[in-house]
Amino acid sequence: xxxxxxxxxxxxxxxxxxxxxxxxxxxxxxxxxxxxxxxxxxxxxxxxxxxxxxxxxxxxxxxxxxxxxxxxxxxxxxxxxxxxxxxxxxxxxxxxxxxxxxxxxxxxxxxxxxxxxxxxxxxxxxxxxxxxxxxxxxxxxxxxxxxxxxxxxxxxxxxxxxxxxxxxxxxxxxxxxxxxxxxxxxxxxxxxxxxxxxxxxxxxxxxxxxxxxxxxxxxxxxxxxxxxxxxxxxxxxxx
Amino acid sequence: xxxxxxxxxxxxxxxxxxxxxxxxxxxxxxxxxxxxxxxxxxxxxxxxxxxxxxxxxxxxxxxxxxxxxxxxxxxxxxxxxxxxxxxxxxxxxxxxxxxxxxxxxxxxxxxxxxxxxxxxxxxxxxxxxxxxxxxxxxxxxxxxxxxxxxxxxxxxxxxxxxxxxxxxxxxxxxxxxxxxxxxxxxxxxxxxxxxxxxxxxxxxxxxxxxxxxxxxxxxxxxxxxxxxxxxxxxxxxxxxxxxxxxxxxxxxxxxxxxxxxxxxxxxxxxxxxxxxxxxxxxxxxxxxxxxxxxxxxxxxxxxxxxxxxxxxxxxxxxxxxxxxxxxxxxxxxxxxxxxxxxxxxxxxxxxxxxxxxxxxxxxxxxxxxxxxxxx
Ligand SMILES: Nc1ncnc2c1ncn2[C@@H]1O[C@H](COP(=O)(O)OP(=O)(O)OP(=O)(O)O)[C@@H](O)[C@H]1O
Ligand SMILES: [Mg+2]
Numbered sequence: 001x002x003x004x005x006x007x008x009x010x011x012x013x014x015x016x017x018x019x020x021x022x023x024x025x026x027x028x029x030x031x032x033x034x035x036x037x038x039x040x041x042x043x044x045x046x047x048x049x050x051x052x053x054x055x056x057x058x059x060x061x062x063x064x065x066x067x068x069x070x071x072x073x074x075x076x077x078x079x080x081x082x083x084x085x086x087x088x089x090x091x092x093x094x095x096x097x098x099x100x101x102x103x104x105x106x107x108x109x110x111x112x113x114x115x116x117x118x119x120x121x122x123x124x125x126x127x128x129x130x131x132x133x134x135x136x137x138x139x140x141x142x143x144x145x146x147x148x149x150x151x152x153x154x155x156x157x158x159x160x161x162x163x164x165x166x167x168x169x170x171x172x173x174x175x176x177x178x179x180x181x182x183x184x185x186x187x188x189x190x191x192x193x194x195x196x197x198x199x200x201x202x203x204x205x206x207x208x209x210x211x212x213x214x215x216x217x218x219x220x221x222x223x224x225x226x227x228x229x230x231x232x233x234x235x236x237x238x239x
Numbered sequence: 240x241x242x243x244x245x246x247x248x249x250x251x252x253x254x255x256x257x258x259x260x261x262x263x264x265x266x267x268x269x270x271x272x273x274x275x276x277x278x279x280x281x282x283x284x285x286x287x288x289x290x291x292x293x294x295x296x297x298x299x300x301x302x303x304x305x306x307x308x309x310x311x312x313x314x315x316x317x318x319x320x321x322x323x324x325x326x327x328x329x330x331x332x333x334x335x336x337x338x339x340x341x342x343x344x345x346x347x348x349x350x351x352x353x354x355x356x357x358x359x360x361x362x363x364x365x366x367x368x369x370x371x372x373x374x375x376x377x378x379x380x381x382x383x384x385x386x387x388x389x390x391x392x393x394x395x396x397x398x399x400x401x402x403x404x405x406x407x408x409x410x411x412x413x414x415x416x417x418x419x420x421x422x423x424x425x426x427x428x429x430x431x432x433x434x435x436x437x438x439x440x441x442x443x444x445x446x447x448x449x450x451x452x453x454x455x456x457x458x459x460x461x462x463x464x465x466x467x468x469x470x471x472x473x474x475x476x477x478x479x480x481x482x483x484x485x486x487x488x489x490x491x492x493x494x495x496x497x498x499x500x501x502x503x504x505x506x507x508x509x510x511x512x513x514x515x516x517x518x519x520x521x522x523x524x525x526x527x528x529x530x531x532x533x534x535x536x537x538x539x540x541x542x543x544x545x546x547x548x549x550x551x552x553x554x555x556x557x558x559x560x561x562x563x564x565x566x567x568x569x570x571x572x573x574x575x576x577x578x579x580x581x582x583x584x585x586x587x588x589x590x591x592x593x594x595x596x597x598x599x600x601x602x603x604x605x606x607x608x609x610x611x612x613x614x
Binding site: 052081084090091092093106107112151152155 | 422425426428429431432433435436437438439440441442443444445
């Protein structure tokens with residue numbers, strides 16, 4: 001079943017077509033990779049899906065419901081969680097409070113004790129329990145990335161958008177992040193991940209979508225993508 | 240950390256509200272220090288203090304955590320003043336206050352829907368513009384259609400104004416206290432710390448901002464209606480005095496933004512300072528006021544209450560002792576004031592009550608700030 005699908009999704013900034021006429025779908029339970037060179041429009045695409053930016057045109061259906069045009073909080077409550085490429089957290093709160101925000105507001109009508117329980121579970125799930133009383137500014141980068149994921153998970157999403165959660169991590173930490181994403185998928189959450197770390201993308205994604213200058217230029221299994229001529233020419237060949 | 244706070248003792252969280260109500264109830268005895276014809280100086284002073292507490296605490300409920308610096312205080316305060324000027328002859332004070340509050344609420348909600356999408360400094364500029372807009376609009380209207388510039392306000396006995404403000408302060412303080420601990424308060428802090436992150440975890444940021452802005456404007460409008468009845472004559476520049484937008488901000492910064500006690504302490508300190516200066520050194524008033532402001536910001540960047548949090552544990556114990564003693568002294572003073580007015584309430588009752596109140600409140604403040612440091 002398709003959990004998310006979109007047609008004609010477009011966004012321009014002035015004359016720049018950041019996302020242009022993208023048609024896509026995401027199968028429930030899969031990990032979809034989103035790759036493309038710097039400035040290809042990947043983050044903008046996430047911003048359109050999650051309602052951070054209004055789209056110029058196009059429609060997106062989430063679980064069969066139209067979500068294009070809704071506000072971020074509505075889309076979140078519909079079951080889409082997201083992380084930010086440049087971590088966005090609540091610096092005045094401890095790690096626990098940051099995750100608690102997701103648990104408290106992610107769904108309407110959650111009681112404080114339910115939210116506390118979710119927070120504990122999520123902290124344990126991503127492996128942040130040891131840092132729970134630390135302020136966000138006092139934890140290492142890898143933990144900050146985990147916190148981004150934890151906050152989104154605490155809303156209890158059906159679909160999770162991950163924007164470069166592996167950027168800046170060392171190989172062991174990348175390994176851990178890969179395992180975490182697989183565990184998230186195994187817990188029943190569909191994942192779309194933007195990533196420049198090719199090894200991770202090729203290993204854990206079921207399918208990959210390639211953006212270039214805002215347009216979708218390829219789509220397929222890791223196998224297909226890594227052997228596609230166009231992709232190698234404009235992207236994989238580059239680095 | 241958060242959990243230990245929230246889970247804390249369920250009874251514990253009612254100690255401060257009970258103290259607030261007890262202190263305000265105690266203060267209500269001050270009406271006996273004068274007659275309704277001749278109010279005592281202390282009641283007159285307290286009308287100013289309570290008025291500023293409403294403004295500072297209300298401002299801090301919304302702007303403190305959300306980071307949206309509203310400079311519209313003078314606008315809603317002025318609206319409240321005009322409500323009393325227009326209807327003061329026919330309506331009793333509590334009704335005037337509710338009416339002024341309701342009008343302020345509606346206007347603030349409309350302004351909020353339009354402007355709270357504006358981030359940061361644009362919101363501040365717009366809210367400040369509102370003060371000037373209302374001032375000139377009303378002046379223009381009065382001159383053109385009513386052929387007058389100012390109006391007299393039907394006066395209400397000081398004791399009545401004092402008691403009405405006491406009730407309003409009670410409501411505002413309880414609101415401030417409970418909002419801080421509530422889901423709504425977390426949403427407001429989330430907005431202040433990272434609005435995008437808040438929106439993407441499901442916080443309806445626009446609604447939270449509009450409700451907080453409108454509800455606190457209600458209190459500001461109501462305070463204006465009460466204060467107006469002590470002003471005798473008003474005109475638009477008096478009613479919409481831009482200083483009223485800045486004073487609460489200064490008070491909150493001085494006392495400690497984002498704390499519960501800070502705005503209260505700031506309001507008390509600045510009102511007394513203002514009273515002293517305007518009566519004793521009227522020429523030097525602005526200069527001294529400004530200097531105190533700058534010095535306090537430079538040396539107490541987190542405000543009086545915030546700075547307490549940075550003290551070492553021994554310093555804290557000494558400070559707590561001093562504060563308790565200070566509160567007991569205030570209690571003695573209070574007893575004397577009442578005695579002078581012929582109300583005798585047993586020697587140690589007020590000193591003990593005040594001492595305990597001061598101790599409990601500040602022990603709480605110290606504890607919380609220590610927790611934050613450790614976290
Ligand atoms: N809010 C904005 N206003 C104007 N231009 C923008 C905005 N956001 C993105 N852009 C531009 O749109 C283009 C796509 O940016 P985007 O951040 O989506 O790329 P990306 O694929 O995520 O790149 P990276 O891999 O570097 O993160 C870039 O040229 C960027 O400068
Ligand atoms: Mg990006």
